[in-house]
Amino acid sequence: MATDPDEFLEFATARSAQLFRTAWLLSGDWHLAEDLVQTTLGKLYRSWRRVKSADNPDAYARTVLVRSYLSWRRRRSSGEQAYGTIPDSAGPELDPALRMTLLKGLAQLPPKDRAVLVLRYWEDMSVEQTARQMGCSQGAVRNRSLRALEKMRTILGGDLQALAAA
Amino acid sequence: MSTERHEPHGTEATLADAMHAATAGFQPPTAELVRGGLARGRRMRAVRRAQVTVAALAVVAIGGAGTVALSDLGSGSAKAGPAAPPPSVSAPPSAGATPQQHQPLTAEKALETLKTLLPAGYDVKVQSLSNPGQNGSQVGVYLLVDPHDGKPATMVNMLFSGPMGSSDDNKCWTFHAAEGIWCTNETTPNGSLRLEQNREWPASETTEDDKRGPAGGGAKQWSAGIIRKDGANIYAYATNGAVEKGAEVRTNPVLTTDQLKAIVTAPVWDTVAAADALPKPVTNKSGSAGTQTPAWGSKSDAAGSGAAAPPVHGAAPTTVKPAG
Structure with a gap:
């Protein structure tokens, strides 16, 4: 054993x-x-x-x-943000500017909203799973998700499409 | 209503694609993460052990303590009979005598001995036994104990280790905790004792750093821990839950703090769990068994201190299956 x-x-x-x-x-x-x-x-x-x-x-x-x-x-x-560079050893790079664009967009969201987006669209989790992971209601997840997506659309505009296509 | 509205699929899909694109080229430093995580985990375990055990004093001085009968203590159970006589207790050495050599304590031997100290009629189911190498540098006995009172069996665990920490580690906290949560220190003829009624997530003065505050959280956890004068650390605790960090399944643990005290101070341990029979705690580079867990946000400690000192006691790690 x-x-x-x-x-x-x-x-x-x-x-x-x-x-x-x-x-x-x-x-x-x-x-x-x-x-x-x-x-x-x-x-x-x-x-x-x-x-x-x-x-x-x-x-x-x-x-x-x-x-x-x-x-x-x-x-x-609340004002502290730490968005550092990525080491050269981290591997082949996406366009660093595009990557930073995404991070800066996420950085403008409240932490829980950011966590909702990461769990739902990076981890590909359902609303129910996300709620369980975060210890909140499904309604709260839906609200945060809608609000955060709206804000990301506003912040990133066309950059979001560029990122997705990279 | 806005909360019922569905977000256009396009934006969701675009964001998902963007996240995958942004992380696609990464080569995460896996080895460094694992080394650092293990080092932190070991320190966290050491801190937890240090919270429940006490420091060693130096001299072997056993004697004077009479046989403790659990039936004399506060459970009031009609089933509780006199404690069995301690097996093979040799004549106590006088202070300053050369300590005798004892067989290393195994979890199996600890279990066998513990069974003789439980109140008569209590059934024991072994959840697991651990010897050094399996769970840090302790001998551990993890049981479900059923007193046959019509309520579920709950956990009783016992841990043994050799000299570690400092005497301050065993001092009770002093903040004002919620009702039913307390801690007291006692000096016994063969060591210093700490008795405590707390919760699995222990009471704390504040709720900072995710602590639970003065009421604690989770199942009740009642405990007795002694550091004997020969340096042995013996700790016993009982909860009113059936699994670690599980729900409370009975009103109180199956053993009172007085009964737990009787167990950890039973004279039989003076030989079965003599200091030279116990594993020495794993130490980090500074020689301390318990260091503070670093705050989130500190530098990576993958190269870290306290990482991998092997257990000293015993030979190769052994595997013990539950006895059922």
């Missing part, structure tokens, strides 16, 4: 890339995303006996990630 660290390492290795991409879209910064994912993995390891017996450890991990992000945002000043 595998030990706790073995099982955890297997899970973390398989899931950390996806968690990182989600964290990057949420936080908008490479180093903050690293920090958020490491914090999430740390919390999962701390409670690994419970995590591994969960019906869906992936969903559990995502919930920890999103709630860690929202908790962190609550503790930071």
Whole structure:
């Protein structure tokens, strides 16, 4: 039987890339995303006996990630935004300007609205799943989603099409 | 009404495509994330252990403590009989004597001993047993205990480790907690004791950093922890839930804090769980068993401190299956 660290390492290795991409879209910064994912993995390891017996450890991990992000945002000043560059080692690049456009658009949304968009349109989750992940009602998810999409349309305008086509 | 209106599919699809395009070229630093996550997790576990155990004092000084009979304590259960005599307790060494060498404590031996200390008639189902290498540097016994009172069985767990931390780790908190939540320190003939009634998410002075505030949260968690004078850390706790972080399934845990105190101070542990029979805690580079979890927003610690010191006690990690 595998030990706790073995099982955890297997899970973390398989899931950390996806968690990182989600964290990057949420936080908008490479180093903050690293920090958020490491914090999430740390919390999962701390409670690994419970995590591994969960019906869906992936969903559990995502919930920890999103709630860690929202908790962190609550503790930071509302005006603070950290949108850093992406390391050269990160791999082949999309047009950096387009990428920054998306991040800056997301940055103008309240954290919960941003989390709703990331879960629904990056993680491809339903309204029900998103509500469960965020611990709020489906109505709240719908409202936030509508409001955030409207704002993204206003902020990005034609850039959104350019991003999608990139 | 606007909330019932459906967003045009085009915008949703465009945003989804944009997000995928923006992350498509990424090469996330997977190895660094995993190393850092494991290091933080180990520190978080160490902090949690430090919160429930106490520091070691130095000298072996066993003696004076009589056999503790659980039936004498506060449960009032008609089924509770006298505690079984402690198995194979040798004559206590005098202070300053050369400590005898003891067999390393295993979870199986701890279980066997713990069963003799539970009130008569209580049924035990083993959820898991852990030896060093499986769950950090502790011996752990995780049980569901059924007192046959018509209510569900709930958790009783016991943890053992060698000298660790500082004496301050075992001091009770001092803020004003909600009714029913308390903590008290006692000095016993063979060590320092902490008794506590708390919640699974413990009470805290504030709700900062996701803490639960003065009322705590989750199931009731009643505990007794002792650091004996020989440095052994023994901690027992009982909850009124059947699974970790699960719902409360009975009014109170199946053991009172007095009964838990009787368990952790039972003389039988002086030999079965002597300090030299217990695993030494995993330490980080600074030599401390418990360090603060870094705040979210700090630099990556993938190269990190406290990452992978192996457990000292025992040989290779072992696997123990639940006894059913």
